[in-house]
Amino acid sequence: MGDDIRDLFFDPNHPTLLGGCARAASAEEARYRVQYPNSRARTSRIFALDAAAAEVMYGVTESPWNGAHFLTLSTTATIDPEATPAEALPLAHPDGAAADLGRELDGADVVVLLATRGDSEGAAEVIAREAFHRKIMCAGLALAQDQQDHAVDRVVNSMRRFASVLVVARDNDFVPAMLTALRA
């Protein structure tokens, strides 16, 4: 970079582009941006890994989402990830109907794991493993509302190995905010 600003402004080898950035970045020009839907609907799968997380999830399932599926574990038993293939993970839709992990992840774009407790590591691993094989982004959301630090740590630790992004949210109202932002 030269030292004299005039050299730069008037350098014939380095002309300012007429109609370039100054015009293009103006509010007036913003009106001419092409108006069209620049993305297709995403296929989001949200899994509540424990009962309290399911309660939070049920609070938002009635909203008009863009095809998101909300799923819960239909067992409170500990899941052994080594002994549980994807098709054997007991999952349910909000109406209680059984769901199959493989079918749910077919064509999915993003998986979101919701947890308030740290004892669902096995289920998280089964879901995340399947998502990983299918190259689906997996996000973990630890819900820390009304929880002690050590309990939150357990939740976070249970998901850290599997999530490409992990969020610790102090308030449950982050769930709809995040899902809206991600066009779930």
Added chain:
Amino acid sequence: MLRKEVNDLLTQTDPGTPMGDMFRQYWIPALLARELPEDDCPPVRVKLLGERLLAFRDSHGRYGLIDEFCAHRGVSLWFGRNEEGGLRCPYHGWKYDVEGNCTEVPSEPAESGFCEKIKLTAYPLIRIGDVLWTHMGDKDNRPPRPEWEFATVPAEQTYTSKRWQECNWLQAMEGGIDSSHVSWLHSGSLKSDPLFKGARGNQYNQNDKKPVFEVVEADGGLFIGARRMAENDQYYWRITPWVMPSFTMVPPRGDHPVHGHFWIPIDDENCWAWSFDYHPTRALSTEERQAMIDGYGVHNQYVPGTFRPRQNKDNDYLMDRDAQKRGETYSGVWGIAMQDASLQESMGPIVDRTKENLVSTDNGIIMARHRLRKAAVALRDKGTPPPGRDIAHQMVRSAARVLPQDQPFKDAMKDDLTVRPGVKQTSV
């Protein structure tokens, strides 16, 4: 994606708007102290949060930030004479002190007391470090004076600059908490910028372009952790603190000074990007300070006599496609600060967030918006003061460290992320 009404709420900061009211809860940087270098020096026009103001330093060294326009006929007091303890309008001689009080109306008998009926809006202006700070809110609800570490270390350890950025404050600030762009946009500068190069951590950045993020809420804002693979199956963590409403820090590299920013609205389509560099335990070297003055690191070069960057949208940021081809810069724009600013300004004055397609790695941005919205609404509806006003919330540092995989950064780096006077930053 953000609904239009939420985007409007977060981006509008004029008086009477929810986010404007929220910014008025804080001490915010208004001017560099060197803009008012001596008593009775020329006054300086300042626009903040959509208000046209004038800053001056009177004959007794007192700083004032008052309505720019004379109450008589609306003349700009930038033309005023700064003398004998006040600023006198050159049109008819009306005079004001640093608190906006009209002290003389020469055409009226002094005994009439007319001038006591005239008062301009005025905000306090205090000096802490290299910065003059103002609080534009209710004086009965004034927070404690700011104690950010960059502003309170000895003068030889710190350097602050500011630049005019021609876009809304929020899209500028969101760049400050978006760690994933560094491996792309700034990849050329990591190898060459004197305030960045040479750190071991740069190799981790270059080798792993798919960081994994962990976003953790703090009392004053967020800690946004980005982890990349390091040797021996360990993680290289870079932690970016964000303190509400608009303070961000860049994780450090090696023993280089630590950088950070304030993003302060001028109006809805312009903001001040404040940039600081400091070292917690040593003086900046002559070379480091000169590099900052020369526009390296988070700083920039200027159109002489202004705070407008030398590379700006009127000269297409001096785009150099050859340097881009040679790999010296990734985007063709020179310098880290203007690499960011050029792209953020290209979004338009206020980006339409209804069109965006965020992905899960954008969760730091998603959470920051969520917290800003909640805080603005809580202030509007319940009068709840927002986070970030407490001194304890300001006692944060960025940090970088290699950790075993099983150690969460929020616990293992708790001390690293806290201001510890006399203790060096934690860096790789």
